[in-house]
Amino acid sequence: MDPSEVDFLSEKQHVKILPNFKEGRIFLISGDLGPFEPGLTAEVPLWMAVNLKQRKKCRIIPPDWMNIGQLEERKDEEKEREYFTEMPSKSYLELASLLLKSARDDIPHADEVQTLIKDIWEIRMAKLRKSINIMMQEKETHARLDNLTHLEINSIRPFLTSALDRMHILRCNVVENPSTGTDY
Amino acid sequence: MAENKERGSLSDILNDSVDSEINEDEGEEVTAAEVLERLEQAWLNEKFAPELLESKVELVECMLDQIKEMEENLKEAGKGDLVGSLHRLEIQRIRYVISSYLKIRLKKIEKYAFHIMEPSNDKTDYISRLSAEEHVYAKEYCKNVEDLLKSLALDDMPPNINSLDKKKSVPQPNLDSYLFMKVLQPQEQVELDPDDQPTDLEEGAQHLVRYSVISSLLENGAVALT
Numbered sequence: 001m002d003p004s005e006v007d008f009l010s011e012k013q014h015v016k017i018l019p020n021f022k023e024g025r026i027f028l029i030s031g032d033l034g035p036f037e038p039g040l041t042a043e044v045p046l047w048m049a050v051n052l053k054q055r056k057k058c059r060i061i062p063p064d065w066m067n068i069g070q071l072e073e074r075k076d077e078e079k080e081r082e083y084f085t086e087m088p089s090k091s092y093l094e095l096a097s098l099l100l101k102s103a104r105d106d107i108p109h110a111d112e113v114q115t116l117i118k119d120i121w122e123i124r125m126a127k128l129r130k131s132i133n134i135m136m137q138e139k140e141t142h143a144r145l146d147n148l149t150h151l152e153i154n155s156i157r158p159f160l161t162s163a164l165d166r167m168h169i170l171r172c173n174v175v176e177n178p179s180t181g182t183d184y
Numbered sequence: 185m186a187e188n189k190e191r192g193s194l195s196d197i198l199n200d201s202v203d204s205e206i207n208e209d210e211g212e213e214v215t216a217a218e219v220l221e222r223l224e225q226a227w228l229n230e231k232f233a234p235e236l237l238e239s240k241v242e243l244v245e246c247m248l249d250q251i252k253e254m255e256e257n258l259k260e261a262g263k264g265d266l267v268g269s270l271h272r273l274e275i276q277r278i279r280y281v282i283s284s285y286l287k288i289r290l291k292k293i294e295k296y297a298f299h300i301m302e303p304s305n306d307k308t309d310y311i312s313r314l315s316a317e318e319h320v321y322a323k324e325y326c327k328n329v330e331d332l333l334k335s336l337a338l339d340d341m342p343p344n345i346n347s348l349d350k351k352k353s354v355p356q357p358n359l360d361s362y363l364f365m366k367v368l369q370p371q372e373q374v375e376l377d378p379d380d381q382p383t384d385l386e387e388g389a390q391h392l393v394r395y396s397v398i399s400s401l402l403e404n405g406a407v408a409l410t
Binding site for chain 1: 216217220224231232247250251254266267270271273274275277278280358360361362363364376377379380388389390391392393394397410
């Protein structure tokens with residue numbers, strides 16, 4: 001899947017905004033939103049929040065996990081646990097990078113937040129590479145990967161699936177011709 | 185020449201879906217938001233599955249009707265109108281999903297055209313998975329390719345090698361290809377690998393498996409590709 005499509009999917013999730021305009025309910029195909037009053041929070045999909053922000057129609061309220069304290073806790077937890085921890089959002093990195101790009105002034109301590117999220121991503125990717133390595137060594141034919149987010153799956157998909165497809169063909173050949181088979 | 189024809193039938197398919205009637209014969213009340221969600225899942229499933237899946241053209245048509253209606257309402261809204269512009273943005277997003285979905289299907293149909301149109305070759309009846317428009321397209325595509333191969337080369341070959349053995353030479357989807365899936369409805373004792381113990385699939389769990397072991401679960405909506 002193209003990375004832009006991963007972003008596209010992440011833009012569906014809802015975020016809170018503080019509008020500076022007055023508007024009744026909006027009846028979108030994907031559901032009703034609003035009403036909007038200046039100074040009162042409202043929930044909208046991310047794509048709309050970013051669009052309104054670009055037009056200076058609102059401030060985006062960052063999700064409550066997007067602060068230094070919580071992110072540091074999550075980072076430590078991610079380091080300690082053997083398996084992947086559940087992230088606060090199925091697309092935490094997409095959400096964070098989009099907000100940091102388009103609404104940086106709405107996020108307190110944006111630089112630190114950015115670094116922490118990148119750290120978490122890197123810890124998780126290292127874990128992912130390690131688990132793939134184990135999977136290959138154990139010659140597993142399937143794997144369970146709970147709590148992996150879209151972008152993480154997408155980043156290993158092309159390599160991992162085609163490598164496993166190859167290995168499956170090799171394995172089938174060995175089953176069909178056992179006499180010529182080596183380890184695989 | 186052949187290309188022009190293809191393009192013609194492609195736009196026919198798109199136009200036809202707009203014209204045809206909304207299909208709500210499933211006997212259940214669904215909101216537009218739910219239809220959109222199902223369409224988005226169908227899009228992702230189609231994107232990752234190696235073979236052609238069941239056509240969800242009724243979802244596409246339902247969404248196209250919604251869009252049409254919305255655009256009708258938007259005609260009165262001016263350019264600078266805030267709400268109107270948000271509606272337009274949403275329509276663009278839905279249009280993207282619809283056209284990507286239809287394009288992925290057309291690509292698969294073109295790639296596996298002979299495999300799909302050859303009824304006897306395997307247990308899956310692909311023709312029933314095509315929408316009416318896709319069926320016409322697949323038929324024409326097969327005929328055009330076959331005519332092209334004949335006029336270009338086969339007719340000039342010696343008689344012993346001038347026929348096309350479709351069974352041997354056509355591309356087929358690799359049903360054993362690996363993919364990521366998530367469990368929507370819990371399942372008990374699923375054989376993810378013939379040599380292994382059957383596993384229970386817990387709701388919300390994600391697995392990396394071969395398509396062939398979960399294709400039936402995908403069909404009845406117990407799992408989704410991700």
